[in-house]
Amino acid sequence: MKGALTPRDAADMIADGASLMIAGFMGVGSPHRLIDALVARNARELTVIANDTARPGFGIGKLISAGAVRHVITSHIGLNPETQAGMIEGSITVELVPQGTLVERIRAGGMGLGGVLTPTGLGTEVEEGKRIIEVEGNHFLLETPLRADFSLLAAGQADYVGNLAYSLTAHNFNPVMALAADTVIAEAESIVPVGVIPPDAVKTPSVLVDHLLLRAC
Amino acid sequence: MDTKELIARRVAQEILPGMLVNLGIGLPSMVANYVPAERGVFFQAENGVIGLGARPPEGMEDPNLTDAGGGFVSAVPGAASIDSAMSFGLIRGGHLDMTVLGGLEVDESGHLANWKVPGKMVPGMGGAMDLVTGAARVVVAMQHSARGKSKIVRKCSLPLTALRRVDMVVTDLAVIVPSPAGLILRERAPGVSIEAIREATEAALVVPDEVPEMGFDA
Numbered sequence: 001m002k003g004a005l006t007p008r009d010a011a012d013m014i015a016d017g018a019s020l021m022i023a024g025f026m027g028v029g030s031p032h033r034l035i036d037a038l039v040a041r042n043a044r045e046l047t048v049i050a051n052d053t054a055r056p057g058f059g060i061g062k063l064i065s066a067g068a069v070r071h072v073i074t075s076h077i078g079l080n081p082e083t084q085a086g087m088i089e090g091s092i093t094v095e096l097v098p099q100g101t102l103v104e105r106i107r108a109g110g111m112g113l114g115g116v117l118t119p120t121g122l123g124t125e126v127e128e129g130k131r132i133i134e135v136e137g138n139h140f141l142l143e144t145p146l147r148a149d150f151s152l153l154a155a156g157q158a159d160y161v162g163n164l165a166y167s168l169t170a171h172n173f174n175p176v177m178a179l180a181a182d183t184v185i186a187e188a189e190s191i192v193p194v195g196v197i198p199p200d201a202v203k204t205p206s207v208l209v210d211h212l213l214l215r216a217c
Numbered sequence: 218m219d220t221k222e223l224i225a226r227r228v229a230q231e232i233l234p235g236m237l238v239n240l241g242i243g244l245p246s247m248v249a250n251y252v253p254a255e256r257g258v259f260f261q262a263e264n265g266v267i268g269l270g271a272r273p274p275e276g277m278e279d280p281n282l283t284d285a286g287g288g289f290v291s292a293v294p295g296a297a298s299i300d301s302a303m304s305f306g307l308i309r310g311g312h313l314d315m316t317v318l319g320g321l322e323v324d325e326s327g328h329l330a331n332w333k334v335p336g337k338m339v340p341g342m343g344g345a346m347d348l349v350t351g352a353a354r355v356v357v358a359m360q361h362s363a364r365g366k367s368k369i370v371r372k373c374s375l376p377l378t379a380l381r382r383v384d385m386v387v388t389d390l391a392v393i394v395p396s397p398a399g400l401i402l403r404e405r406a407p408g409v410s411i412e413a414i415r416e417a418t419e420a421a422l423v424v425p426d427e428v429p430e431m432g433f434d435a
Contacts, residue, residue: 025264025301026287028280051301052343055287078340079287087339096339099263100305100347107302120309120350123380125333126342156281168292169265170281171300203300 001162005211007037010185014038017070019047019148021106021177026052026079027059029170031154031187033213035059039066047071049106049148051099051173053080064092073146075099098126101143103176109145110179116143151181155204158188159195162209163202171203178204187213218433220360220389223406226251227387227431228317228358232258236314237307239263239348242286245317245358259295261313263304263344268296285344308344309351316352318345320359320386322373325420327382327395329357330375342378349379361388367419369393369400390414392431399423404431 005013011034014020024030038046039062046069053074054061063069064082073095077083086092097105104116117140121127131142153174156167164186166174178184186209218226221244229251232238239261240246249269252258260269262284269284270291278289292298299307307313322330329349332342349355362368369386386393391414392404401423405414407430415422 025285026283028264028283028287052341074341076341076343078338078343084339094341096341098342098346099301099344100309100351103301103305118309120347120379122350124346124377126346166298166300167281168279168298169262169283171265171298173301175300176302 001206001212002210004214005185006214007033008041010034010211010213011037011041011043013183014043014150016044017046018150019049021148021151021173021181022048022050022060023151023153023172023174023177024050024054024059025169025172027054027061029154029166029172029174030054030059031152031185032059033187033216034152034185035062038063038068042066043068045070047073047148049073049146051102052076053083055079056082067091071095073097073102075102101126103173105143105146106173106180107176109147110176113145115145117141118143146180148181149183151177151184153178153184153186153204155186155188156190157197158186158191158212159193159197159206160191161194162186162206162212163197164188164204164209165197165201166203175203178208183210184208185211185213191215221247223431224358224387224389226433227392228356231354231356231385232256232315234258237261237267237312239308239313239316239352241316241318241345243319245319246284248317248358259293261304261307262290263308263348265299265301265304266290266292266296267299268293270296305344305347308347311351311353313348313352315354315356316348317356317358318348320357320368322368322370322375323357323383323386323395324370324373325399326372327400328373328380329355329378329383330373331378333376335376345378349381349383355381355383357383357386359386359388361390361417367417369418369420371420390417393422396423401425402428404429406431
């Protein structure tokens with residue numbers, strides 16, 4: 001790990017126009033303090049790669065409400081009418097990706113793979129413009145890797161070298177996004193001394209984490 | 218019994234001991250209410266838990282334990298928390314025994330459309346395309362008609378969720394099983410005639426000699 005940051009330092013590192021992977025599922029397991037700091041610094045023209053855009057005024061929904069987002073790659077915007085309205089009026093472009101494909105594209109980007117072959121989306125709108133590849137008589141869509149400038153993660157516990165452990169349904173996209181960006185910033189509900197998180201409980205090893213947010217208070 | 222309860226109770230009969238089952242948001246989620254705990258079924262929520270339990274009493278919720286709609290849930294003994302890659306590996310990899318989803322249209326080929334109404338509603342497919350592609354069994358739970366219009370149609374006019382033929386459709390009027398020979402009418406809702414079902418259905422139905430009423434003894 002390169003060092004700890006205040007939320008404001010982190011938001012200052014993230015330039016307008018940057019691409020961000022933001023973990024979370026309807027705001028659960030999302031880095032809320034990082035999101036608040038991006039809104040506070042009036043970030044603009046962001047590309048956001050995330051499972052969903054949560055709901056207005058919550059989680060990633062705060063970035064949408066603030067007009068910080070230009071492009072979204074996501075599986076679901078159904079619970080955020082502001083994302084849908086932005087898409088219709090043209091202020092936000094949205095690429096919809098099946099959820100299982102989204103996580104695999106991120107995994108491919110993070111794990112050095114040239115893409116993934118999936119049957120999901122065959123024969124639907126998702127197939128348009130993509131290569132279909134036959135393997136042993138079965139057909140698959142070739143889905144390309146995704147990477148971003150930053151991954152913004154949320155953990156239940158971190159230690160001071162940057163190991164991360166997650167709680168229950170707050171895992172979601174965190175472990176896979178930890179591999180798929182040039183710079184990885186994590187915030188944690190608690191930061192504990194090195195050695196307190198048992199090695200078997202570490203889901204994201206510290207070598208993947210560039211910066212940890214300083215504790216809230 | 219109202220029509221949603223009727224559908225949920227009939228779908229619950231399809232869930233066998235030991236299955237891993239994913240229930241969609243809305244009507245499908247009601248199915249869990251009619252699956253007895255002793256059946257030993259694990260429910261998966263695709264946001265990352267196997268062994269989804271009921272909503273906890275107020276004040277006992279954990280903000281890090283929710284279902285795919287973001288609602289608070291509990292976890293049953295034997296539950297496991299998983300990340301999204303594992304969750305969709307289970308779904309796509311054939312490890313999920315059954316998924317129950319809502320539908321906008323099902324057609325004579327057994328194709329389902331349930332994620333988009335162009336120009337009106339574009340919520341995104343979420344996990345639906347993976348679920349319909351990968352689950353061992355796909356059951357659609359929905360009202361037979363919406364605003365007087367049959368949702369069982371000759372050919373889907375809305376964008377498809379997958380090419381896969383769904384395995385069963387349970388509505389407030391009927392149980393229908395799509396097959397290579399077309400949509401087979403398997404059961405009638407209590408007190409509903411074959412004629413009434415035909416009347417309410419745009420698609421052609423294959424009607425066997427015997428079409429029993431749904432049974433709700435248990």
